[in-house]
Amino acid sequence: MITSFHPPQRTLMGPGPSDVNPRILEAMSRPTIGHLDPLFVQMMDEMKSLLQYAFQTKNELTIPVSAPGSAGMETCFVNLVEAGDTVIICQNGVFGARMKENVERCGATAIMVEDDWGRACDPAKLEAALKANPAATTVAFVHAETSTGATTDVKAMCDLAHAHGCLTIVDAVTSLGGTELRVDAWGVDAIYSGTQKCLSCTPGLSPVSFSEASVERIKNRKTKVQSWFLDLNLVMGYWGKGAKRAYHHTAPVNALYALHESLVMLQDEGLENAWARHAKHHNALKAGLEALGLTFVVPEDERLPQLNAVTIPEGVDDAEVRGILLNDYNLEIGAGLGVMGGNVWRIGLMGYACRKDNVLKCVSALDEALNRVGAPVSQGKAVAAALASYNNS
Amino acid sequence: MITSFHPPQRTLMGPGPSDVNPRILEAMSRPTIGHLDPLFVQMMDEMKSLLQYAFQTKNELTIPVSAPGSAGMETCFVNLVEAGDTVIICQNGVFGARMKENVERCGATAIMVEDDWGRACDPAKLEAALKANPAATTVAFVHAETSTGATTDVKAMCDLAHAHGCLTIVDAVTSLGGTELRVDAWGVDAIYSGTQKCLSCTPGLSPVSFSEASVERIKNRKTKVQSWFLDLNLVMGYWGKGAKRAYHHTAPVNALYALHESLVMLQDEGLENAWARHAKHHNALKAGLEALGLTFVVPEDERLPQLNAVTIPEGVDDAEVRGILLNDYNLEIGAGLGVMGGNVWRIGLMGYACRKDNVLKCVSALDEALNRVGAPVSQGKAVAAALASYNNS
Numbered sequence: 096m097i098t099s100f101h102p103p104q105r106t107l108m109g110p111g112p113s114d115v116n117p118r119i120l121e122a123m124s125r126p127t128i129g130h131l132d133p134l135f136v137q138m139m140d141e142m143k144s145l146l147q148y149a150f151q152t153k154n155e156l157t158i159p160v161s162a163p164g165s166a167g168m169e170t171c172f173v174n175l176v177e178a179g180d181t182v183i184i185c186q187n188g189v190f191g192a193r194m195k196e197n198v199e200r201c202g203a204t205a206i207m208v209e210d211d212w213g214r215a216c217d218p219a220k221l222e223a224a225l226k227a228n229p230a231a232t233t234v235a236f237v238h239a240e241t242s243t244g245a246t247t248d249v250k251a252m253c254d255l256a257h258a259h260g261c262l263t264i265v266d267a268v269t270s271l272g273g274t275e276l277r278v279d280a281w282g283v284d285a286i287y288s289g290t291q292k293c294l295s296c297t298p299g300l301s302p303v304s305f306s307e308a309s310v311e312r313i314k315n316r317k318t319k320v321q322s323w324f325l326d327l328n329l330v331m332g333y334w335g336k337g338a339k340r341a342y343h344h345t346a347p348v349n350a351l352y353a354l355h356e357s358l359v360m361l362q363d364e365g366l367e368n369a370w371a372r373h374a375k376h377h378n379a380l381k382a383g384l385e386a387l388g389l390t391f392v393v394p395e396d397e398r399l400p401q402l403n404a405v406t407i408p409e410g411v412d413d414a415e416v417r418g419i420l421l422n423d424y425n426l427e428i429g430a431g432l433g434v435m436g437g438n439v440w441r442i443g444l445m446g447y448a449c450r451k452d453n454v455l456k457c458v459s460a461l462d463e464a465l466n467r468v469g470a471p472v473s474q475g476k477a478v479a480a481a482l483a484s485y486n487n488s
Numbered sequence: 489m490i491t492s493f494h495p496p497q498r499t500l501m502g503p504g505p506s507d508v509n510p511r512i513l514e515a516m517s518r519p520t521i522g523h524l525d526p527l528f529v530q531m532m533d534e535m536k537s538l539l540q541y542a543f544q545t546k547n548e549l550t551i552p553v554s555a556p557g558s559a560g561m562e563t564c565f566v567n568l569v570e571a572g573d574t575v576i577i578c579q580n581g582v583f584g585a586r587m588k589e590n591v592e593r594c595g596a597t598a599i600m601v602e603d604d605w606g607r608a609c610d611p612a613k614l615e616a617a618l619k620a621n622p623a624a625t626t627v628a629f630v631h632a633e634t635s636t637g638a639t640t641d642v643k644a645m646c647d648l649a650h651a652h653g654c655l656t657i658v659d660a661v662t663s664l665g666g667t668e669l670r671v672d673a674w675g676v677d678a679i680y681s682g683t684q685k686c687l688s689c690t691p692g693l694s695p696v697s698f699s700e701a702s703v704e705r706i707k708n709r710k711t712k713v714q715s716w717f718l719d720l721n722l723v724m725g726y727w728g729k730g731a732k733r734a735y736h737h738t739a740p741v742n743a744l745y746a747l748h749e750s751l752v753m754l755q756d757e758g759l760e761n762a763w764a765r766h767a768k769h770h771n772a773l774k775a776g777l778e779a780l781g782l783t784f785v786v787p788e789d790e791r792l793p794q795l796n797a798v799t800i801p802e803g804v805d806d807a808e809v810r811g812i813l814l815n816d817y818n819l820e821i822g823a824g825l826g827v828m829g830g831n832v833w834r835i836g837l838m839g840y841a842c843r844k845d846n847v848l849k850c851v852s853a854l855d856e857a858l859n860r861v862g863a864p865v866s867q868g869k870a871v872a873a874a875l876a877s878y879n880n881s
Contacts, residue, residue, distance in 0.1 A: 097538055097755060100531045100748050102521045112741060115520045123742060124517035127508045127690055128495045129820045138493045145490055161692065162555035165737035166717045173715075196716045291738055297520055299554065299692065299740030321714050322566075323589045324559045342825070344558035345684055347692030348505060349516060350743060355493050362490060427522045432735070 105421075106448070108457055109429030110241050110402060111269070112291035112298045113445035115353075119296055122356035123349050130346040138355060139334065139346075145358035149271060149294075149366065150286065150304045152278035156327065157304040158334045159354055160287070161347050164268045167287030167301025169197055170325045171264045174305075174313045175233055175285055178202030182233045183224050183261070185216040185252070188240035189433045190266055198235075201321065206231065212240075212434065213392040213404070216247040218255055225259040234261045239270035241292075242432040244402040244441065245393045246274065253282035262308060268292060271302065272361055273373045273401040273445055284309045290350075293373065293401055295446025296357040299350050357446075373400040375488050376449045380442065383458030383481035387465060387473050392439055401449065403442040404435070411470050413437050419464040426460050454481055498814075499841070501850055502822030503634050503795060504662070505684035505691045506838035508746075512689055515749035516742050523739040531748060532727065532739075538751035542664060542687075542759065543679065543697045545671035549720065550697040551727045552747055553680070554740050557661045560680030560694025562590055563718045564657045567698075567706045568626055568678055571595030575626045576617050576654070578609040578645070581633035582826045583659055591628075594714065599624065605633075605827065606785040606797070609640040611648055618652040627654045632663035634685075635825040637795040637834065638786045639667065646675035655702060661685060664695065665754055666766045666794040666838055677702045683743075686766065686794055688839025689750035692743050750839075766793040768881050769842045773835065776851030776874035780858065780866050785832055794842065796835040797828070801863050806830050812857040819853050847874055 107114045128135050146157045160167045172194070176182055180203040184194045187210040198205040208224045210216050216236050225231060234256035238249050249265055256263045262284040270276050273293030278286055284306040291298035305313070305327070313320075313327050320326035324344065332341035361369060377400030381391070384405055392404040407413055413430060417440070420426040429441035442457060458477045466472045500507045521528050539550045553560045565587070569575055573596040577587045580603040591598040601617045603609050609629050618624060627649035631642050646656045655677040663669050666686030671679055677699040684691035698706070698720070706713075706720050713719035717737065725734035754762060770793030774784070777798055785797040800806055806823060810833070813819040824832035835850060851870045859865045 097534045097752055099515065099752055100518075100534070100745060102518050102527060102531075102745070104519045105521045105525070107520065107522060109522055111738060112520050112522060115742075120517040120519070120742070122492065124513040125493075125495050126497045126513070127500065127505050127684075128498045129500060129502060129505060130691065132498070132814075132820065134495060138495075141490045141493070162559060162717070163737045163740060166555060166559075169715065169717045193716065200712055200714050200716055289738065291520075297740070297742040298523065298738045299743050319593055321593050322562065323586065323593055324555065324562045344556045345504060345682065345691045347556060347690065347743070349508075349513070349690040349746075350692050350740070352493060352495070353742075359490055359492055421525075427525065 103425055106426045106453060106456060108443050108448055108453060109427045110441045110443050111289065111445060113295055113443055114448035115297055116295050116360065116447040118360065119353050119356045123297060123353035125352050127348050130348055131340060131342065135348065136340055142351065142355050142358065145355065145362060146302050146304065149358060149361055150278045151276065151280065152304050154278065154304045154306055156310055156331065159351065160301040160303055161344060162301060163299055164287060164289035164301045166325065167303050168193065168266065169322065170303055170327065171285040171287050172197035172201055173320050173322045173325055174327045175262060175264060175309060176201040176203045177316060177318055180233065181206060181228055181231045182235060183208060183221065183228060183231045185210065185221055185236040187214055187216050187243065187245055188212050188237065189242035190237050190240060194235050213243045213245055215245050215397040216252060218248065218251040221252055222255050225255060231261055233264060235264040237266040238276065239267065239274065239399050239402065241269045241402060242435065243392055244399045244404040245397050246399050249283060250281040257282055262312065269399065269402055272369055274399060275370055278304055290354050293445045294357045294361065296353050297350065299347065300354050373444060373449050376444050376451065376454050377403065378488060379481040379484035380444060380454045380457065382484040383454065383477045386477040386480035387462060388471060401443060401445045403444065404439050405442065407438055407440060408470050411465065411468055415468055416464045419467060420460055424460040426457060451485060496818055499819045499846060499849060501836050501841055501846060502820045503834045503836050504682065504838060506688055506836055507841035508690055509688050509753065509840040511753065512746050512749045516690060516746035518745050520741050523741055524733060524735065528741065529733055535744065535748050535751065538748065538755060539695050542751060542754055543671045544669065544673065545697050547671065547697045547699055549703055549724065552744065553694040553696055554737065555694060556692055557680060557682030557694045559718065560696050561586065561659065562715065563696055563720065564678040564680050565590040565594055566713050566715045566718055567720045568655060568657060568702060569594040569596045570709060570711055573626065574599060574621055574624045575628060576601060576614065576621060576624045578603065578614055578629040580607055580609050580636065580638055581605050581630065582635035583630050583633060587628050606636045606638055608638050608790040609645060611641065611644040614645055615648050618648060624654055626657060628657040630659040631669065632660065632667065632792050632795065634662045634795060635828065636785055637792045637797040638790050639792045642676060643674040650675055655705065662792065662795055665762055667792060668763055671697055683747050686838045687750045687754065689746050690743065692740065693747055766837060766842050769837050769844065769847050770796065771881060772874040772877035773837060773847045773850065775877040776847065776870045779870040779873035780855060781864060794836060794838045796837065797832050798835065800831055800833060804858065804861055804863055808861055809857045812860060813853055817853040819850060844878060
């Protein structure tokens with residue numbers, strides 16, 4: 096017989112899911128009510144306002160997709176792209192490749208603009224691609240590459256796309272709530288994120304937002320959206336304005352309670368304060384990691400505070416160190432993805448996980464683990480460096 | 489400022505979500521761990537065994553899709569159907585129409601076999617359609633129509649489909665855990681369900697299972713699955729056998745805790761016992777509803793125990809009665825869907841909601857509500873009839 100599953104209490108400092116605030120877990124366990132209950136519909140309206148604040152947008156179509164971030168990505172592509180379209184994708188990590196898969200599965204052509212993994216997307220390369228591909232209708236790129244920890248200048252990219260008549264699709268899975276993001280001011284047309292990163296919520300939902308220009312395109316498609324589940328023309332009937340909500344699919348009621356609670360907490364903290372918190376703890380973590388002799392993959396001015404990719408020292412076994420952290424410290428950090436597998440660790444500082452005690456725990460645990468596998472010892476200098484960063488900030 | 493959302497404690501006797509056992513809500517709020525954590529992977533293996541038991545199948549590819557039942561439906565269609573295919577859909581309610589949408593969005597042709605709403609699908613009509621459409625590759629139908637409460641003879645339908653070389657896709661959203669369902673013995677090739685019905689779990693996941701013949705077809709497709717998120721060739725890399733799990737998307741960790749717990753409870757109760765429980769409480773509810781003068785939409789031998797669709801008496805306002813139940817009794821029952829809107833109530837008896845106290849509450853609350861809107865009074869006869877059913881069973 097199989098019995099109940101009782102997970103351990105981990106400290107989640109990988110690329111996500113990140114630590115979930117107990118307050119959010121408690122909200123998730125409140126009594127389930129119907130997805131068409133008038134009180135639930137009121138909660139949905141609040142959710143839209145809270146998401147508009149988090150995204151810094153007035154977009155009416157700002158909702159959580161009832162599935163993880165990958166489905167949020169697919170929502171953007173299948174609604175905005177039709178067969179025969181040309182889409183320019185600027186790739187600087189794993190998730191650009193997933194965008195290409197999405198575009199091709201829509202029957203469209205993906206023009207790939209390649210940047211080095213670990214660097215920002217280069218607007219000059221995008222501009223050249225736009226000039227070379229006047230038929231392009233859409234530009235897509237990742238704001239915060241979860242595979243490398245690099246950030247891209249969203250406004251510069253969107254300005255170029257618009258100058259060439261393209262709409263923009265932006266991946267903000269790892270940035271929402273953790274680092275500056277301004278959908279309206281930056282001219283983003285479609286954006287998707289995840290709940291399990293800097294919102295400190297459980298995984299499973301994908302907040303999205305669409306500009307008026309995007310909604311116009313969706314309403315005027317020549318063909319039906321290939322996914323019934325993700326067709327925004329239908330989803331809008333459930334999430335739209337007014338008391339009359341049309342049943343589309345059964346909303347994940349309790350997961351939405353959790354997201355609502357996490358967004359209330361973000362509102363209460365203040366978005367700018369949340370961004371500043373991520374920056375502060377990143378600086379301390381950086382000081383500690385550098386004192387351990389670890390080097391960052393991404394140049395400082397293109398680096399995300401919430402996703403710290405560092406190179407694994409020569410001769411150190413990736414899995415062995417992560418195993419020590421997990422088994423002896425209940426601490427999860429992330430492995431490298433794609434070509435970076437085995438060479439890089441990804442240390443997340445996201446949402447509720449982005450705290451002083453976590454930074455100090457991570458630095459001291461890594462110090463000991465590296466020591467045990469034969470790497471040079473910092474003799475406490477690493478934790479001291481992190482503490483000094485706090486004292487100076 | 490928006491504050492935390494505190495839902496009321498409702499009694500959910502609509503078409504789903506149904507009442508969630510507090511034990512499942514508690515499981516959902518356990519600490520989040522990583523979706524590649526070795527302990528989480530162990531839990532996934534248990535989940536597969538538990539789902540195999542619930543579906544009565546040995547199918548290796550038996551997993552929960554990380555999204556609601558509609559996405560489970562789409563998973564079946566986009567993986568098994570390719571552009572140019574012909575699919576026979578037997579429709580006897582709302583969800584057959586959704587199947588048609590799915591088929592057409594795959595670029596395939598849907599041959600519709602229409603049955604009356606409120607009746608089972610007729611195998612003779614399917615046989616005629618199979619003979620008339622030798623190019624058909626797939627037959628799809630609903631086991632338990634949530635819009636009407638009718639059940640269909642799955643084995644008879646699957647036998648016919650196989651005799652004509654077709655694979656079968658079966659909607660078991662409302663049947664899994666509530667009424668007899670035997671995937672292997674009945675010859676189902678692809679099946680999807682939901683968590684929020686007779687499993688008494690929170691909404692948001694869709695258990696699915698695929699036969700070997702289905703998996704062969706999926707592996708040998710001429711074209712890529714149009715959905716990246718739902719592509720089982722990729723999903724199998726995460727849910728497949730062995731220690732090495734490939735990252736596909738971030739699993740909804742806490743929702744999976746809840747499903748695991750609900751399946752442990754089903755295992756502990758025993759599947760046949762769960763089916764018998766649904767039948768017993770249905771009989772009592774039926775006795776009560778009939779004593780109120782309400783008539784069932786579906787003939788007795790085609791009726792589901794867990795979804796009771798009854799005709800609203802002449803002159804009674806649908807919304808007014810449901811409003812009284814919700815506001816005065818915290819009791820949710822379902823409105824009619826599609827052409828049955830305004831004419832029918834759908835009273836669910838699913839999973840944890842399928843209890844004696846709920847049956848008696850529902851019958852007595854309906855009695856009072858009907859009385860208040862001017863319908864004939866049962867003078868306590870309805871509750872007495874339900875109680876008599878229990879005493880005789």
